[in-house]
Amino acid sequence: MPPVQTTKQHTERSYYEGDVDFDLLAAEDADFAAICKISKDKRWVDFQDPNVVQQLTKTLLKCHFGLTISLPDDRLCPPVPVRWNYIRWIQELLDTTSDTYTDHHDPSREVLGLDIGVGASCIYPFLACASRPQWRMAGTDIDEHSLDYARKNVVANGLEQRVRLKLSSSAEAPLIPLDAMGVEDMDFVMTNPPFYSSDQDMQASYTGKFAPPSAVCTGAENEMICPGGDVGFVSHILDESLKLRGRVQWYTAMLGKMSSLQTIIAKLRELGINNFAVTCLQAGYRTKRWAVAWSFRGHRPRNDVARHGELVLGVLPTATAQTIAVKGLSRLVAGGKVDELAKELDVKWRWRGEMGIGVMEARENVWSRAARRNRRFARAGKGKEPPKQEAEEGESSEEDDNAVALAVKITCKEGEVELRWLRGSDYVLFESFCGLTKRALVGGR
Known part of the structure; x- marks a missing residue:
């Protein structure tokens, strides 16, 4: 089929919910x-x-x-x-x-x-x-x-x-x-x-x-x-x-x-x-x-x-969202904790601090105790790693695209943090990342 060529304006129509008037x-x-x-x-x-x-x-x-x-x-x-x-x-x-x-x-x-x-x-x-x-x-x-x-x-x-x-x-x-x-x-x-x-x-x-x-x-x-x-x-x-x-x-x-x-x-x-x-x-x-x-x-x-x-x-399918109650934490403070956590991990992290929204992409579970211990050991042996570059929103190479095991969108609000499962086939992996985030926000890591 040929590509679409149109300049027609349109508006999004919502669902029909009640009987027609x-x-x-x-x-x-x-x-x-x-x-x-x-x-x-x-x-x-x-x-x-x-x-x-x-x-x-x-x-x-x-x-x-x-x-x-x-x-x-x-x-x-x-x-x-x-x-x-x-x-x-x-x-x-x-x-x-x-x-x-x-x-x-x-x-x-x-x-x-x-x-x-x-x-x-x-x-x-x-x-x-x-x-x-x-x-x-x-x-x-x-x-x-x-x-x-x-x-x-x-x-x-x-x-x-x-x-x-x-x-x-x-x-x-x-x-x-x-x-x-x-x-x-x-x-x-x-x-x-x-x-x-x-x-x-x-x-x-x-x-x-x-x-x-x-x-x-x-x-x-x-x-x-x-x-x-x-x-x-x-x-x-x-x-x-x-x-x-x-x-x-x-x-x-x-x-x-x-x-x-x-x-x-x-x-x-x-x-x-x-x-x-x-x-x-x-x-x-x-x-x-x-x-x-x-x-x-x-x-x-x-x-x-x-x-x-x-x-x-x-x-019902598996839920694709979890909400963490962070009573007493402002959006700014919660966002700071989330940003700090993500930067400790070997993941791709895109953070918009002014909006309190970040997107995390991981190739595998890099937040397990063993993975984090190995990462600290590698840092100690090789010195500080160069910082990971942030990709623009929506930007990823084909190699990166195929390697994503989990992608999560994190939205910080007053009194709560929402985690939205964007991508991945393993719910356990999503759940474990939610647990890690919760511990970072409301308990010791």
């Missing part, structure tokens, strides 16, 4: 106002009417993202809020796992993603490109009818240079066709797979519920059903990821049931994949959906991103 939406769009009903001064819509559901989607895309789409009557009409929450979460995953360790959006970063099962709406590539001008997307689907609509929607939104679509015509073809696409690596893959393994499975999902589905479903069979349901589909992606590994930074998938999320998390743990993240994508008070992401690279997402939304304890 129909009054505000009706005031913005006359087409939506026309399909609303009013009862007891309250505006509402009939979610069992497919025309109404389509109009709500079209209005949200137009008013909130500047997008326009056309949809066939015999394919899924995607609700926007949960879809956007999925895209927003992926944005935060990438923003908090960059080489610069900055934990915020870098407008200059070019990102390439893949949506497996793009559908007629092409909604995920559209939301990604509308919100991030430097992002490009590829999309695949097994349904030519859906792809015909998706291609028309791409042209209608002027995204031909940023969204590329491909028909998956063979059941044996890879779900992540990097080689066929001529792509060496990719920032993320995503999928909103069929949730059910059979028609009986789909019908059983409604059994025992007190209310009908919250919205009418117009999806075709291939959009609703596949072998093994969502667990089977995501397991296939997991199998491919074991071969591709770091060629994709984040593998992500939406899941329809908490039990499906629990099954996939169990598989990740069985395979020893400990760098993963989970989220609840619920928007408003209707249907819940979940998403999981995993990576073979060492960059760790921020804790609130790795454990995002309403989740049960059993699916």
Whole structure:
């Protein structure tokens, strides 16, 4: 794909959290106002009417993202809020796992993603490109009818240079066709797979519920059903990821049931994949959906991103942050102690004293008693070592990059010090460094 060239201004949009305000939406769009009903001064819509559901989607895309789409009557009409929450979460995953360790959006970063099962709406590539001008997307689907609509929607939104679509015509073809696409690596893959393994499975999902589905479903069979349901589909992606590994930074998938999320998390743990993240994508008070992401690279997402939304304890990944209470210590004093500690160690240390923030990178555990004793012995035998040069933020050679066993960001505040796990595969190493820092701050070393 060609590089992105755009000067379009954009603002970061937050997650959808509550129900959509129909009054505000009706005031913005006359087409939506026309399909609303009013009862007891309250505006509402009939979610069992497919025309109404389509109009709500079209209005949200137009008013909130500047997008326009056309949809066939015999394919899924995607609700926007949960879809956007999925895209927003992926944005935060990438923003908090960059080489610069900055934990915020870098407008200059070019990102390439893949949506497996793009559908007629092409909604995920559209939301990604509308919100991030430097992002490009590829999309695949097994349904030519859906792809015909998706291609028309791409042209209608002027995204031909940023969204590329491909028909998956063979059941044996890879779900992540990097080689066929001529792509060496990719920032993320995503999928909103069929949730059910059979028609009986789909019908059983409604059994025992007190209310009908919250919205009418117009999806075709291939959009609703596949072998093994969502667990089977995501397991296939997991199998491919074991071969591709770091060629994709984040593998992500939406899941329809908490039990499906629990099954996939169990598989990740069985395979020893400990760098993963989970989220609840619920928007408003209707249907819940979940998403999981995993990576073979060492960059760790921020804790609130790795454990995002309403989740049960059993699916949570290892925490990527610890807070040390330093009652009675000012930010300046705590920062001085942290800076002194880091300079005693054989690590790369970037310290911004005026901000009370530092980033430490270590090639190995150099703070164990044995390592520190050996370092003192070497100093005594060879004289004082030359000072280590500080690299600029985000600067590292390829050799240094591959050798980083642990990277930690330390933020000193009044009364507490936060340690953020930025990089590494060994939680024990992170925990031991946190213990060392705590002893330096609140006890003798």
